[in-house]
Amino acid sequence: MNTHTPHLSPLDYIPAEIACARDYVSLAQRFIPADILAYISGGSGQDITLHNNETAFHRWAITPRVMPAPENATTAIQLFGEQLRHPLLLAPVAYQTLVHPQGELATAYAAKSTDTCMLASTLSSVTLEQIAQRSTAERWFQLYFQPRQENTNALIQRAIAAGYQAIVVTLDAAIQAPSLRAVRAGFKRPETVKAANLIDPGSDTPRQHSSGESRIFRSRRENAPTLQQLQQLIDESPVPVIIKGVLHPEDAGLLQQSGAAGIIVSNHGGRTLDGAPASLSVLPAIRTTVGDQYPLLFDSGIRSGSDVFKAIALGADAVLIGRLQLYALSVAGALGVAHMIKLLREELELCMAMSGCATLADIRATELHKPF
Structure with a gap:
């Protein structure tokens, strides 16, 4: 940890300089040590995809309409049989005690107070059961398949027993290119910050490997589910x-x-793969492939309510908020996360009111403008 630059402890109030959700990005630099900030804010490799995720939103513009704001406007959405008050979900972000002593527990409290669906990470720094006790009824569990199938099954069973309403399988992070920004900053995860769900005395037993096998190929093979494993989970999950x-x-x-x-x-x-396309740039083609009624969510690069509007207009039903929740958590804990969600909702509602959209379905029917 960088000990040369003093950092503030999380506040119990909202700083006056926070005027929009994006402001948490810059303010968090005062609260997160430099090496940890590099780990959180950095992407993989040269940060090409990281940069493109945000700039992709700049390629689209929302056209205002002159008619009065519609009556009975709402941000409500139904997903997987559940009615949500708004389309903002908290993405599964690992090791949240890096930025706040209560970590995911504070985030869960914020989710409950704002009626927000929270996705708890396999790599959370408190257990999935503890998160469930603090969060709202709308909660999903994000699953990384484990090298041993029995450990994967145990995580799934624990999540279902704790009342998680969906299993979210992450497939694109079986291997990850290191963040050069974090490497250069000297980041090492503190020993006090652990993946609380994975504490297993037998998990570190060495495996036998072919001496000529690539470490990278082996890691990909061991940490990604086979098609058979994935299909079995889909078929058998309650x-x-x-x-x-x-x-x-x-x-x-x-x-x-x-x-x-x-x-x-x-x-x-x-x-993950630096140089991969911005998520927003592929969203319309994926929506075309799966059809209009299939549930399609989006993440990567959301920093404002207008970003949320654009993602929905380009095909998403709802969006996940990742880094912004950590930045807000570092500044003001649960209060900061709740405030960040409130700001995003208000920014989204402003876009809806000024573009004549009464519902999220109206946003989906909106044609964005290409300013250049």
């Missing part, structure tokens, strides 16, 4: 199985045919 990390229309079509309940278009916030 709750919807959603697939996260899809960028190719053909993959989207195959997953839809396999029975996956929905898809999250995501490049992991630019943290």
